[in-house]
Amino acid sequence: xxxxxxxxxxxxxxxxxxxxxxxxxxxxxxxxxxxxxxxxxxxxxxxxxxxxxxxxxxxxxxxxxxxxxxxxxxxxxxxxxxxxxxxxxxxxxxxxxxxxxxxxxxxxxxxxxxxxxxxxxxxxxxxxxxxxxxxxxxxxxxxxxxxxxxxxxxxxxxxxxxxxxxxxxxxxxxxxxxxxxxxx
Amino acid sequence: xxxxxxxxxxxxxxxxxxxxxxxxxxxxxxxxxxxxxxxxxxxxxxxxxxxxxxxxxxxxxxxxxxxxxxxxxxxxxxxxxxxxxxxxxxxxxxxxxxxxxxxxxxxxxxxxxxxxxxxxxxxxxxxxxxxxxxxxxxxxxxxxxxxxxxxxxxxxxxxxxxxxxxxxxxxxxxxxxxxxxxxxxxxxxxxxxxxxxxxxxxxxxxxxxxxxxxxxxxxxxxxxxxxxxxxxxxxxxxxxxxxxxxxxxxxxxxxxxxxxxxxxxxxxxxxxxxxxxxxxxxxxxxxxxxxxxxxxxxxxxxxxxxxxxxxxxxxxxxxxxxxxxxxxxxxxxxxxxxxxxxxxxxxxxxxxxxxxxxxxxxxxxxxxxxxxxxxxxxxxxxxxxxxxxxxxxxxxxxxxxxxxxxxxxxxxxxxxxxxxxxxxxxxxxxxxxxxxxxxxxxxxxxxxxxxxxxxxxxxx
Numbered sequence: 001x002x003x004x005x006x007x008x009x010x011x012x013x014x015x016x017x018x019x020x021x022x023x024x025x026x027x028x029x030x031x032x033x034x035x036x037x038x039x040x041x042x043x044x045x046x047x048x049x050x051x052x053x054x055x056x057x058x059x060x061x062x063x064x065x066x067x068x069x070x071x072x073x074x075x076x077x078x079x080x081x082x083x084x085x086x087x088x089x090x091x092x093x094x095x096x097x098x099x100x101x102x103x104x105x106x107x108x109x110x111x112x113x114x115x116x117x118x119x120x121x122x123x124x125x126x127x128x129x130x131x132x133x134x135x136x137x138x139x140x141x142x143x144x145x146x147x148x149x150x151x152x153x154x155x156x157x158x159x160x161x162x163x164x165x166x167x168x169x170x171x172x173x174x175x176x177x178x179x180x181x182x183x184x
Numbered sequence: 185x186x187x188x189x190x191x192x193x194x195x196x197x198x199x200x201x202x203x204x205x206x207x208x209x210x211x212x213x214x215x216x217x218x219x220x221x222x223x224x225x226x227x228x229x230x231x232x233x234x235x236x237x238x239x240x241x242x243x244x245x246x247x248x249x250x251x252x253x254x255x256x257x258x259x260x261x262x263x264x265x266x267x268x269x270x271x272x273x274x275x276x277x278x279x280x281x282x283x284x285x286x287x288x289x290x291x292x293x294x295x296x297x298x299x300x301x302x303x304x305x306x307x308x309x310x311x312x313x314x315x316x317x318x319x320x321x322x323x324x325x326x327x328x329x330x331x332x333x334x335x336x337x338x339x340x341x342x343x344x345x346x347x348x349x350x351x352x353x354x355x356x357x358x359x360x361x362x363x364x365x366x367x368x369x370x371x372x373x374x375x376x377x378x379x380x381x382x383x384x385x386x387x388x389x390x391x392x393x394x395x396x397x398x399x400x401x402x403x404x405x406x407x408x409x410x411x412x413x414x415x416x417x418x419x420x421x422x423x424x425x426x427x428x429x430x431x432x433x434x435x436x437x438x439x440x441x442x443x444x445x446x447x448x449x450x451x452x453x454x455x456x457x458x459x460x461x462x463x464x465x466x467x468x469x470x471x472x473x474x475x476x477x478x479x480x481x482x483x484x485x486x487x488x489x490x491x492x493x494x495x496x497x498x499x500x501x502x503x504x505x506x507x508x509x510x511x512x513x514x515x516x517x518x519x520x521x522x523x524x525x526x527x528x529x530x531x532x533x534x535x536x537x538x539x540x541x542x543x544x545x546x547x548x549x550x551x552x553x554x555x556x557x558x559x560x561x562x563x564x565x566x567x568x569x570x571x572x573x574x575x576x577x578x579x580x581x582x583x584x585x586x587x588x589x590x591x592x593x594x595x596x597x598x599x600x601x602x603x604x605x606x607x608x609x610x611x612x613x614x615x616x617x618x619x620x621x622x623x624x625x626x627x628x629x630x631x632x633x634x635x636x637x638x639x640x641x642x643x644x
Binding site for chain 2 (some may be wrong): 012028032035036039040041043044047053056057060061064065068069093128132136139143146147148150152153154164165167168169171172175178179182
């Protein structure tokens with residue numbers, strides 16, 4: 001479940017705040033650890049949200065680029081991940097809109113719908129990803145950090161600046177919701 | 185230990201976050217409680233599944249892509265189209281420290297320039313409504329992205345509309361609201377679907393969407409019939425372009441409307457739209473489109489809605505707004521029809537109200553339909569004449585069988601359909617809602633007309 005190599009890297013790297021301040025000080029490379037730290041979590045979220053790996057990849061890239069150019073606007077520098085997920089959420093919404101318009105205006109629309117219907121015969125993983133993506137933001141954050149960014153509960157509590165009890169409470173609620181969604 | 189272990193404790197146990205003492209208590213309880221064992225098993229099942237999914241999730245890294253795009257944007261001096269506006273971003277940076285002081289001055293210059301743009305801008309490219317009509321000639325439909333007021337909440341939505349060939353009226357419509365319903369109009373029917381309820385509610389009339397879609401015919405109508413319209417200009421700081429702003433009021437089959445329509449003076453196309461269901465732009469707009477795209481062709485498939493298996497269709501009850509009950513209950517209003525059945529009475533009042541409209545007897549019309557007394561005679565005439573002044577009913581061709589479709593506190597509600605000929609010579613199907621009332625004392629029957637049900641639908 002937890003990738004020890006990834007955790008060691010995360011721990012060895014500085015805090016989000018340190019990297020953000022480095023970026024704002026003009027050191028672009030300071031953004032690299034933030035991408036490494038959160039790319040899997042953001043991609044997992046976007047894959048569940050957009051249901052298309054290529055579009056998720058593109059949307060994730062766009063989210064990080066927007067985050068980079070807007071870092072100065074992030075007031076609580078310890079809350080980088082929730083802020084980044086918020087950007088990813090809005091990017092996904094824009095992608096959805098654009099895709100819907102393009103698809104509907106295209107002559108291939110009907111054919112695409114058939115393909116989409118086939119894709120919708122989903123694997124278990126896709127059901128799970130969709131369940132994670134549909135969680136309320138506070139629950140989604142802890143699940144993505146726990147499983148896709150490989151953080152322990154303690155690391156999540158540090159990264160989100162939350163008491164440990166709140167983290168386990170949110171995890172508990174998230175598990176219950178995911179279970180219900182899968183069962184349905 | 186009293187009772188069961190909480191789900192939070194079970195999660196904390198599974199995550200190895202429990203303090204030793206609490207863990208001991210929970211462990212002891214688990215050994216003797218099958219219910220809690222089952223709960224723990226369920227929790228672990230979800231955790232395992234998440235772990236398996238995460239372990240199998242090995243996407244290509246986006247790191248290189250992110251950094252090459254950052255480098256590219258820096259080189260060209262561009263910025264990504266930001267989620268929030270560039271405007272706010274610019275101001276945010278301007279206040280963020282000494283390094284940005286120069287930028288602050290630059291930002292101030294930009295702000296002042298933009299404001300000057302708003303107040304002193306004269307369009308370099310001439311615009312007239314005729315040019316916009318010309319620009320949308322031949323367009324068959326439109327796509328809106330924006331927001332809509334539904335039951336007191338503003339929901340983000342997308343809407344696709346296909347216009348009726350050569351007419352201003354809407355033919356088909358599909359609206360998808362985020363975290364809200366999907367509503368679509370096909371032919372003379374409207375469908376409402378709001379997951380997770382496995383039911384599609386239907387109206388056998390066009391009860392959602394636009395009476396007129398903003399194609400060429402609508403803009404021509406607007407040019408002819410807008411009660412008041414004024415043109416101004418504004419600079420859209422977000423899109424960095426100048427826009428022509430047209431404010432207009434009109435009355436259509438659905439009652440009074442006010443609009444703000446914004447056109448791009450270079451393409452001449454409508455780019456933003458706000459619509460109020462009142463005459464004076466007051467309150468929140470009922471519908472707001474932040475993006476408008478015209479469509480050259482509109483396939484039927486566009487209006488197909490994917491529905492999960494097991495959906496059932498159910499006719500939606502007709503209702504009347506609670507605040508109108510008082511007016512509908514006025515004893516002096518409507519027709520007293522003792523001895524008739526509810527269906528016969530509904531037909532009778534339908535005949536009477538079309539008779540009043542055809543003869544132009546507005547006082548009788550208001551007596552039969554008391555909500556119409558909210559309008560003065562001029563307004564009521566304008567509503568009956570429709571947007572192009574040609575929608576007055578000149579002949580009642582045929583009345584359909586009244587159908588009971590709901591009830592209000594006053595009694596049953598019937599829908600009566602009618603085939604009518606309008607002043608323009610065309611045949612339309614009209615539907616009206618009739619409120620049947622019973623006198624609480626002698627149970628004598630009377631009825632009033634509540635208003636139209638949907639918009640007129642062409643039948644020729």
